[in-house]
Amino acid sequence: MRLRDITIRARVLEAVREARITDIHTHLFSNNFPQLLLRGIDDLLTYHYLAAETLRWGVISPDGFWKRSKREQADLVWKTLFIDHSPVSEACRGVLTVLDRFGLDTASRDLNSYRKFFDALSADEHVDRVFELAGVDSVVMTNDPFDETERYTWQADPKIDERFKPALRLDSMLYEWESTEDFMREWGYNVSDYVDIKTCKEVRRFLINWIDNMNPVYIASSLPADFAFPDGSARSRLISECVLPIAEERGIPVALMIGVKRQVNSELKSAGDSVGAASLTSVERLCQLYPHNKFLITMLSRENQHELCVLARKFANLMIFGCWWFLNTPSLLEETTRMRLDLLGLSMIPQHSDSRVLDQLIYKWEHSKAVIGDALARQYENLAATGWNVTDEEIRRDVADLFGGNFSSFADR
Ligand code: FIX
Numbered sequence: 001m002r003l004r005d006i007t008i009r010a011r012v013l014e015a016v017r018e019a020r021i022t023d024i025h026t027h028l029f030s031n032n033f034p035q036l037l038l039r040g041i042d043d044l045l046t047y048h049y050l051a052a053e054t055l056r057w058g059v060i061s062p063d064g065f066w067k068r069s070k071r072e073q074a075d076l077v078w079k080t081l082f083i084d085h086s087p088v089s090e091a092c093r094g095v096l097t098v099l100d101r102f103g104l105d106t107a108s109r110d111l112n113s114y115r116k117f118f119d120a121l122s123a124d125e126h127v128d129r130v131f132e133l134a135g136v137d138s139v140v141m142t143n144d145p146f147d148e149t150e151r152y153t154w155q156a157d158p159k160i161d162e163r164f165k166p167a168l169r170l171d172s173m174l175y176e177w178e179s180t181e182d183f184m185r186e187w188g189y190n191v192s193d194y195v196d197i198k199t200c201k202e203v204r205r206f207l208i209n210w211i212d213n214m215n216p217v218y219i220a221s222s223l224p225a226d227f228a229f230p231d232g233s234a235r236s237r238l239i240s241e242c243v244l245p246i247a248e249e250r251g252i253p254v255a256l257m258i259g260v261k262r263q264v265n266s267e268l269k270s271a272g273d274s275v276g277a278a279s280l281t282s283v284e285r286l287c288q289l290y291p292h293n294k295f296l297i298t299m300l301s302r303e304n305q306h307e308l309c310v311l312a313r314k315f316a317n318l319m320i321f322g323c324w325w326f327l328n329t330p331s332l333l334e335e336t337t338r339m340r341l342d343l344l345g346l347s348m349i350p351q352h353s354d355s356r357v358l359d360q361l362i363y364k365w366e367h368s369k370a371v372i373g374d375a376l377a378r379q380y381e382n383l384a385a386t387g388w389n390v391t392d393e394e395i396r397r398d399v400a401d402l403f404g405g406n407f408s409s410f411a412d413r
């Protein structure tokens with residue numbers, strides 16, 4: 001079927017709206033980890049994005065804010081960002097999108113009525129409703145083997161809800177080898193301060209055990225803006241001697257999230273991280289030196305996006321994913337997605353949600369889909385203008401790849 005130009009935009013927007021999603025990076029947990037599953041209005045309002053926005057108004061010191069209970073923090077965020085000022089930021093609008101999609105009356109501004117609604121939902125019911133409203137089939141979690149609460153669940157060998165896929169996150173090890181090696185020794189791995197040959201062998205054994213236990217869809221780490229590889233550091237040796245060989249042997253991609261500056265304002269705690277432009281040379285080297293490894297790469301700074309796209313044109317083992325964190329705003333998502341479509345066509349993963357609170361899946365995906373749909377519609381309109389026959393079937397095939405297929409083909413999962 002050939003679509004007339006006039007209908008192309010509508011068809012693309014519809015295909016994107018209806019696309020089922022594989023969300024390849026979140027901080028969500030299934031109900032197998034009950035203490036870690038964040039959900040409902042108080043968790044939405046105390047999201048660290050909104051804590052940062054609240055503290056900017058100077059109505060309370062960071063220390064005073066963190067000393068309050070979660071409910072008191074939520075009250076203050078609501079008053080400061082939604083009542084005393086209009087909630088125009090992306091993170092504020094997101095809360096309202098969620099309330100609206102659940103059928104709650106945002107015009108009432110009645111926080112306690114929203115609390116009543118969420119309190120009445122059981123965790124299982126809540127997960128089902130959010131996945132349905134967001135059009136999400138599965139999400140990838142962020143699983144840290146050094147986190148006590150998580151370890152407890154993993155060791156109990158649970159049957160994890162299949163909609164929640166594990167990812168083995170190694171930040172603790174790659175950022176603070178000195179503190180993690182003590183834990184590893186306690187758990188029976190014969191490792192030492194200096195990452196020598198014997199220690200690498202033990203770290204590989206640790207990774208294999210966790211991969212067997214968790215069955216992760218990828219191994220991941222965030223990395224600082226000054227990440228350099230190789231640079232002779234413990235991190236560099238752990239990556240080259242342990243992570244990459246095991247990932248290659250098991251056919252598991254390595255996800256690197258580059259460009260964070262942790263704790264530029266430590267008083268803000270979880271809201272205190274920032275961004276820095278990184279050098280792409282390290283990613284280039286990784287792709288050159290390890291052609292049999294698969295790299296999922298996202299970069300935090302806007303300045304890195306163009307170079308990253310160009311690099312992805314050179315290496316099929318590099319898959320760009322998502323507009324991460326401070327890039328996940330409509331304005332930056334639009335320019336980044338349009339550039340990716342121009343430079344890479346459809347061979348990329350345009351977005352992940354990074355949701356920390358279950359309900360965020362609803363707004364993060366709805367807002368992202370609107371922007372991605374619009375960017376995609378322009379590309380098909382331009383194709384049609386050349387006389388190319390743009391069919392409904394092909395639009396739907398391409399959209400399904402962007403929202404899930406590209407990840408499963410690349411990760412082979
Ligand atoms: O390192 C990460 O995975 C980051 O996404 C988070 O740590 C960050 O706090 C976040 O929630 C960003 O959206």
Ligand code: ZN
Pocket residue numbers: 025026027354
């Ligand atoms: Zn994240």
